[in-house]
Amino acid sequence: MGIPENIEEIREKITNAAKACGRSVQEITLVGVTKTVDTASIIEAVNCGIATVGENKAQELCEKYDTLAGLCKIHFIGHLQTNKVKYVIDKVDMIESVDSLRLAQEIDVRAGAINRSMDILAEVNIGKERSKHGVLEEDLEDFLKNMSKLSNVKIRGLMTVLPVESSFTEHGRSFFERMYQLFIDIRSKKKDNINMDFLSMGMTNDYETAIEYGANIVRIGTGIFGRRNY
Numbered sequence: 001m002g003i004p005e006n007i008e009e010i011r012e013k014i015t016n017a018a019k020a021c022g023r024s025v026q027e028i029t030l031v032g033v034t035k036t037v038d039t040a041s042i043i044e045a046v047n048c049g050i051a052t053v054g055e056n057k058a059q060e061l062c063e064k065y066d067t068l069a070g071l072c073k074i075h076f077i078g079h080l081q082t083n084k085v086k087y088v089i090d091k092v093d094m095i096e097s098v099d100s101l102r103l104a105q106e107i108d109v110r111a112g113a114i115n116r117s118m119d120i121l122a123e124v125n126i127g128k129e130r131s132k133h134g135v136l137e138e139d140l141e142d143f144l145k146n147m148s149k150l151s152n153v154k155i156r157g158l159m160t161v162l163p164v165e166s167s168f169t170e171h172g173r174s175f176f177e178r179m180y181q182l183f184i185d186i187r188s189k190k191k192d193n194i195n196m197d198f199l200s201m202g203m204t205n206d207y208e209t210a211i212e213y214g215a216n217i218v219r220i221g222t223g224i225f226g227r228r229n230y
């Protein structure tokens with residue numbers, strides 16, 4: 001199947017998953033994950049209505065930026081080294097993967113220098129994996145509180161990547177459920193500059209389940225573009 005058919009099928013599944021839990025499909029953003037994907041394929045996806053793409057490497061994003069600029073929104077979704085912030089700060093609409101205060105502080109400084117504020121999500125390591133980035137849930141509220149003091153960083157919600165092996169399992173469900181609980185708990189506290197507008201979770205293997213648990217950003221790569229060639 002080609003990119004248009006893949007997108008159509010995913011949209012249908014998102015619609016059905018949203019309906020099944022009484023949610024509106026309009027509130028769910030499909031981010032096309034374009035890491036390793038060539039620009040011709042990205043343009044094809046954008047022409048099929050993909051309005052936001054996700055990239056996970058600063059250098060790759062910079063290489064593709066001339067093609068993508070103005071075509072679609074760009075979310076940064078990978079681990080961002082502090083020294084790379086300066087390369088992406090003027091190119092992305094959101095950094096979904098903020099996983100340390102040091103990174104948030106650098107985003108604050110670099111955003112301020114170009115007179116903008118940056119929308120960010122806090123990445124949560126919900127599976128407590130040593131190999132993964134993201135803050136642990138027990139540290140999340142302190143992390144958000146510290147970030148909320150940064151004037152050029154706008155906290156918009158939470159993001160997570162589940163442990164690979166937990167897709168399709170009850171474990172995966174419990175992680176999604178836990179994320180949703182954190183999301184609504186924090187939202188209900190209504191703290192200054194801690195907005196819980198977006199819950200970004202769910203990838204090719206588990207986005208329908210994520211929607212069941214309140215995801216309103218799903219990040220899909222393989223399902224749209226096929227297997228990645230690294």
Ligand SMILES: *Cc1c(COP(=O)(O)O)cnc(C)c1O
Nearest residue numbers: 033056077203204219220221222
């Ligand atoms: C690669 C990636 C995705 C997409 O994964 P697929 O399984 O290909 O849909 C989503 N989120 C992040 C952070 C990624 O790095």
